[in-house]
Amino acid sequence: IHRELGSGQHGAVYYATDTKLMRPVVLKIVHPKRAKEKEIRERIIEEARIASAIQHPNVSAIYEVGEYEQRPYIVMQYVPGRTLKEILENGPLNLQFALSISIQMADGLAEAHKRGILHRDLKPANIMVTDGGLVKILDFGLAKRKKTPEITDTDSQGNRNVDADTFKKSTEFGTTAYMAPEQFVTGRSSQQSDIFSLSVILYEIITGQHPFWTAQMGDQFQLM
Numbered sequence: 650i651h652r653e654l655g656s657g658q659h660g661a662v663y664y665a666t667d668t669k670l671m672r673p674v675v676l677k678i679v680h681p682k683r684a685k686e687k688e689i690r691e692r693i694i695e696e697a698r699i700a701s702a703i704q705h706p707n708v709s710a711i712y713e714v715g716e717y718e719q720r721p722y723i724v725m726q727y728v729p730g731r732t733l734k735e736i737l738e739n740g741p742l743n744l745q746f747a748l749s750i751s752i753q754m755a756d757g758l759a760e761a762h763k764r765g766i767l768h769r770d771l772k773p774a775n776i777m778v779t780d781g782g783l784v785k786i787l788d789f790g791l792a793k794r795k796k797t798p799e800i801t802d803t804d805s806q807g808n809r810n811v812d813a814d815t816f817k818k819s820t821e822f823g824t825t826a827y828m829a830p831e832q833f834v835t836g837r838s839s840q841q842s843d844i845f846s847l848s849v850i851l852y853e854i855i856t857g858q859h860p861f862w863t864a865q866m867g868d869q870f871q872l873m
Contacts, residue, residue, distance in 0.1 A: 650676065659683050660693070664727065667712070673729075674712060678722040685719075692790070693721045700725075700789040702764055707757030709777070709785045728785045733854070734773035741857030746782070751851050753784035758847060761786075762840045767793045769838050771846035772827040773853065793838065826862050 650665045660679040667674050683689045697714035704710075713724040733750070736742070742750065754776060761768060768775075770791040777785040829845035831837055852860045 659689055665724075667724070673727040675725040675727050676722060677725065678717065679720050681718075681720060684721065690721050693723060695794075696790050696792065697723045699766055699792045699794050702794075703757075703761050703766065705757055705760040707753045707784050707786060708760065709787050726785075728777040728779060728787070730777050730779035730783075732774050733776035733778055733850070736778060737773055737853060737857070742854050744855075747851075747854045749782055750776075750778065750784055750854060754786065754847060754850070757784065757786045758843060761792075762843070765794055767838050767840065768843050768846075769793060769832075770824060770827075771843055771850065772824045773850060774824075776850070826859060 650663045652664050654662045654664050654675065656662070660677060660683065663676045663678070665674050665676045666672070677693070679689055679693055694714060697711050700709070701711040701714075709728055710726040711723060712726065715722060741747070758768065758771070766789075768786070768789060768791075770788060771786075775786065775788045777787055779785070827846045827849050829838075829842040831839075832842055849860060
């Protein structure tokens, strides 16, 4: 382990080296005090299972999941570069670069949805862009896998069929400024919720500003 990349309520993320294959990796491990909590242990294992089910160039890969001194951990692909959040600190992107990033984000998200997986926390900080312009979607810590296939058309009576996960409430929330309205109001998520979050990001990379939030508003923002 070389250095800490970040720390949260449940665990910490480190830049490390896989000493067997001699490759750089990202190590995500649960804090010692939280490791005994069944919910936290199950969540990190589920995160690894969900993310490893997506094999796509625009989604960060999972290499290993296990435990060290009864602390669950995930070993993930290290992606050199900058987060989209860091890139946007310099203002909006030029159109060609913006289109390239947008297409790659949409492709990665479409693959996740194809496999019945909702990210639920899409934001610029979870999008890594390499120096060569390759996009990787990171952090499936709040992701959910649907238990039933998605149905998007109408039934024989003309009623619209809605994805089953839409009806499942959740107390886990993503990042406020990028969440869809229904996640606030009902606690429910769907593919459309992810698409809403992606649309907010697309607006931001083209205009250089958030559609509902400004620095002058502090932590406040408005849903139009």
